[in-house]
Amino acid sequence: GESVGLHLPTLSVQEGDNSIINCAYSNSASDYFIWYKQESGKGPQFIIDIRSNMDKRQGQRVTVLLNKTVKHLSLQIAATQPGDSAVYFCAENIGGKTSYDKVIFGPGTSLSVIP
Amino acid sequence: DAGVTQSPTHLIKTRGQQVTLRCSPKSGHDTVSWYQQALGQGPQFIFQYYEEEERQRGNFPDRFSGHQFPNYSSELNVNALLLGDSALYLCASSRPGTSQLDTQYFGPGTRLTVL
Numbered sequence: 001g002e003s004v005g006l007h008l009p010t011l012s013v014q015e016g017d018n019s020i021i022n023c024a025y026s027n028s029a030s031d032y033f034i035w036y037k038q039e040s041g042k043g044p045q046f047i048i049d050i051r052s053n054m055d056k057r058q059g060q061r062v063t064v065l066l067n068k069t070v071k072h073l074s075l076q077i078a079a080t081q082p083g084d085s086a087v088y089f090c091a092e093n094i095g096g097k098t099s100y101d102k103v104i105f106g107p108g109t110s111l112s113v114i115p
Numbered sequence: 116d117a118g119v120t121q122s123p124t125h126l127i128k129t130r131g132q133q134v135t136l137r138c139s140p141k142s143g144h145d146t147v148s149w150y151q152q153a154l155g156q157g158p159q160f161i162f163q164y165y166e167e168e169e170r171q172r173g174n175f176p177d178r179f180s181g182h183q184f185p186n187y188s189s190e191l192n193v194n195a196l197l198l199g200d201s202a203l204y205l206c207a208s209s210r211p212g213t214s215q216l217d218t219q220y221f222g223p224g225t226r227l228t229v230l
Binding site: 041042045049089091102104108 | 150156220
């Protein structure tokens with residue numbers, strides 16, 4: 001079936017280092033991918049998105065890379081800060097006329113920043 | 116400007132009971148999606164409402180139903196509760212654009228415990 005999965009369930013990085021969170025997806029028809037950050041007790045928060053016709057997109061301290069050939073998505077966080085500690089989810093939108101008709105989430109990666 | 120709000124924040128029910136969860140979308144948003152997030156997992160798409168109709172549905176039984184009101188707020192109803200229904204229920208709102216993808220905003224969720 002359709003699924004989005006992450007290679008690493010947990011990741012610990014030193015404050016100031018760069019973080020890379022990876023994600024594999026299985027639906028080659030997905031045209032839109034999203035990274036979310038979820039802090040304890042809160043709902044997921046949008047970080048950055050990318051459409052399938054792009055292979056890279058940059059935001060503030062974050063970069064998303066998309067490799068459609070191997071169905072791989074990654075989130076890079078530059079100069080990781082303690083406030084970046086959270087669970088990160090990749091998600092893909094499947095089908096529909098709009099960008100959010102059916103969003104499939106991966107299982108998540110827990111990022112811990114060591115001060 | 117209030118974001119997505121959900122009520123109640125916490126709820127405890129017993130098996131076989133019925134529950135109704137409520138969501139008010141972010142101002143200007145007309146589409147509401149519901150997700151179930153079990154502990155330690157990613158959110159699972161339940162369904163999406165637009166113009167008071169269910170537009171997309173995930174792999175959830177008919178015990179899960181919903182409604183959207185003219186003011187775009189929404190309710191999620193779950194009948195005949197099972198222990199496995201214990202989870203964080205997230206509501207997300209969006210306003211799909213035509214040429215630009217809008218972001219989806221999540222509420223803080225309702226924590227449902229079924230005993």
